[in-house]
Amino acid sequence: MASSIPASLPYADTKPAGHADFYFAVNATFRFILRHHGEGALRKYWQDIGQSYYQPVSKRWSELGFAGVAEYWRAFFAVEPGAEVEVSEAQDEVRLEVKTCPAIRHLREHGREVVPNFCQHCFFVNEAIAEPAGMTVRVCGGNGSCTQRFMKATADLPPQNLEDIATAS
Amino acid sequence: MIGCYDFCGHYEWTFEWLSQLGGHTLVRAYWDEAVHQDSQTHASKLIREKGFEGMKEYWGPTLADEGAVYERTVTDDVFRIDMHECPSKGFLLRNGLEQYRDYCDHCMGWIGPLMKDAGFVIDHEHNHCGQCWWEIRRKDDATPASAAGELSGASDVRLRPGWQSPHTDHYERSTDPDDKTVVS
Numbered sequence: 001m002a003s004s005i006p007a008s009l010p011y012a013d014t015k016p017a018g019h020a021d022f023y024f025a026v027n028a029t030f031r032f033i034l035r036h037h038g039e040g041a042l043r044k045y046w047q048d049i050g051q052s053y054y055q056p057v058s059k060r061w062s063e064l065g066f067a068g069v070a071e072y073w074r075a076f077f078a079v080e081p082g083a084e085v086e087v088s089e090a091q092d093e094v095r096l097e098v099k100t101c102p103a104i105r106h107l108r109e110h111g112r113e114v115v116p117n118f119c120q121h122c123f124f125v126n127e128a129i130a131e132p133a134g135m136t137v138r139v140c141g142g143n144g145s146c147t148q149r150f151m152k153a154t155a156d157l158p159p160q161n162l163e164d165i166a167t168a169s
Numbered sequence: 170m171i172g173c174y175d176f177c178g179h180y181e182w183t184f185e186w187l188s189q190l191g192g193h194t195l196v197r198a199y200w201d202e203a204v205h206q207d208s209q210t211h212a213s214k215l216i217r218e219k220g221f222e223g224m225k226e227y228w229g230p231t232l233a234d235e236g237a238v239y240e241r242t243v244t245d246d247v248f249r250i251d252m253h254e255c256p257s258k259g260f261l262l263r264n265g266l267e268q269y270r271d272y273c274d275h276c277m278g279w280i281g282p283l284m285k286d287a288g289f290v291i292d293h294e295h296n297h298c299g300q301c302w303w304e305i306r307r308k309d310d311a312t313p314a315s316a317a318g319e320l321s322g323a324s325d326v327r328l329r330p331g332w333q334s335p336h337t338d339h340y341e342r343s344t345d346p347d348d349k350t351v352v353s
Contacts, residue, residue, distance in 0.1 A: 009175070009176040009334065010175075011175075011178050011260070011264045011266070012263070012264065012292070013174060013175065013236075013256075013260055013263075013264075014259075015235070015236040015256070018172060018173030018175070018176060019173060019176070019231075019234045019235050019236075020176035021173075021211075021231070022173035022176035022180075023173055024207075025176065025180065025203070025204060025209075026171050026173070026176070026209040027207075027208075027280040028200075028203040028204065028207035028208040029183060029203055031202035031207060032198075032202055032207070033187075033205065035202075036191070036195065036198070037190065037191075040190060041190070043181075049171065049179060049182065049183075049186070050187060052182065052220065053178065053179050053182045069171055076170070076172060076174075079172070079174040080170075080172045080173060082176060082192060083269055102170075102172075102173075103170070103172075103173075110211075121170070121171060122170050125171060126170070139303070165184075
C-alpha cells in the first residue's frame with residue numbers, strides 16, 4: 001500500500017514518482033480529441049476533468065485556502081519526474097514559477113510532436129479546480145516554462161488572455 | 170496540470186468521458202489511434218523490428234518503472250507474461266477509482282492492433298483484480314494457449330487461489346478488444 005506521499009495529493013501510489021512516458025499519452029489524448037471533435041471538445045475535456053476527476057483537490061482548496069493550494073503544488077511537482085518548480089505563497093496569491101515543465105521536457109527529449117495548445121490545458125484544468133474554491137488562475141508563458149498565479153476570484157480581475165500562453169513545440 | 174504520477178486514474182476517467190461523447194466506437198478508436206499509433210510508437214517500432222526481443226526490450230523497463238510484480242517466460246515461439254500485481258489496475262483499486270465499465274480492456278485495445286500490425290496473435294485472460302496472463306505467438310503458429318503451469322510453472326497466475334473470482338475475460342488468438350468471452 002501507499003505510501004510516503006503527502007495527504008495533499010488526492011490519489012496515492014506505491015511508487016515514489018510517476019512514469020514519465022505517460023506524458024506521451026497525455027499529449028496523444030489531447031491530439032486525439034482535437035482531431036476527432038475539435039478545440040471546443042478539448043477545452044470541455046479539460047474543464048470536465050478539472051471539475052470531476054480533480055474534485056477532491058477543489059474541496060481541499062476550499063477548506064485550506066491558499067495554504068492548501070501551495071501544499072498541493074509542492075506535493076504534485078515532487079512526484080512529477082524532471083520538474084523544476086518554485087512555489088511561493090503570499091497573502092493574496094500562490095505563485096508557481098515553472099522553470100522546467102516536466103511534460104514538455106520529456107516530450108522534447110523523445111522527439112515527440114507536442115500539441116500546439118498543450119500549455120492551455122494548465123489554464124483550463126486549473127481554473128476548473130480553482131473555481132469551486134472561489135479562486136482563479138492566470139497563466140503566463142509556456143512551452144517549457146511559465147508562471148501560474150492562483151488568486152481569489154474577484155469581478156475586477158481581467159480574464160485570462162489565451163495569447164499570454166505560449167504555443168508549444 | 171495533468172501529471173503522470175496518477176496517470177492511470179485520469180486515463181481511466183478519460184475512457185468514460187470518451188464513451189459518453191462518442192460511444193464504444195470512440196473509445197476503441199482512442200486506444201488504437203492515440204495509444205497504439207501515437208503514445209506507444211516506441212513499443213510498436215521495437216516489436217515490429219525485433220519481434221520477441223523487442224517485446225522484452227519494451228516491457229522489461231516499462232513494467233519495472235511502473236512497479237509491476239510479474240513473471241516473464243520467453244521461448245523461440247512464445248512471449249508470456251504472468252501479471253501478479255498490475256500497477257495500473259492496482260492503483261485504481263487502491264484509490265477506489267472506477268468510472269469505465271472494464272478498465273482492463275484498454276490493454277487489448279492498444280496491444281491487440283499493435284500485434285496485428287506486427288504479425289502476432291494473443292491469448293489473454295484478465296480477472297479484473299490486477300492479475301492477468303498473456304501469450305503472444307506469430308500469427309502462423311497454430312499452437313493453442315498453454316495449460317496452467319505448463320509454460321511458466323509455479324509462476325502461472327492461473328494457479329493463484331481465487332484466480333477466477335468472480336470471473337475472467339478470455340481472449341483466444343485475438344487482436345481485438347471486443348473479441349472476448351466471459352469465464353466463470
